[in-house]
Amino acid sequence: MTTGFQRCGEFALALLLLLLCAAFRRTLEADPVTHMLVQLPALAWAGWLFAGVASVRRPRLEAAPTNAGGGAGLLIVFFGIVFWMLPRSIDGALTSPEIEAAKFLTVPFLVGAPLRLSWYRAHPILRGFLLSNALSMLGVLAWLYMAAPIRVCNSYLVEDQQRLGLAFLLVALSLAAIWGGRLFFKPDGGSAGDLLPDLKANGSTSYDT
16 A cells, blocks of 8 residues: 555656646756756656556566666666767757657656666666766766867857856766765665665565666
8 A cells, every 4th residue: 555655656746747847948948057957857757757657557667578687778778868968959959849849758768767677677787887987977078068168059158058067067076975975884885886766675676686
């Protein structure tokens, strides 16, 4: 019964996130920091929550043989994140209704959802490798946006993208601190892939290890 209430809560929260992202779309997209570090993560979080609800009704989603070890799902997540980190994609979402609609579909269901279905099926070493690469990618983006003398995104000013670069740097440092803290100060020693919520400990279905 508790699990049922939790899943209903996740579904309601996912819908709320999508509605808020749509309702405040203009406000969030007016600034590159809120566009890339608030709206896009919120859409991915909505997909993460939807996947949790769907996996209870369709357990085969988590046990799909085509996603053994989580590799296929994480590959989809990787390409989805890379695509929406490109300045051209961000510009397109601001100028084209079709690309904007694609963002609202692909970020939840090609980033957030497969991430939840695949993350804890992957080996901890693979998760650690992906986390380290994500941190390095954030660092490179931070340098790019802060150092570029011209507008990388045509829809935003140079000052805007410099603020975005600084925000990327702060996010990278914060995630590195959290990850390092879990590795060195977690009572059980943690693992290379410990950063996202531990779904096993919160009543989720089992994952391959």
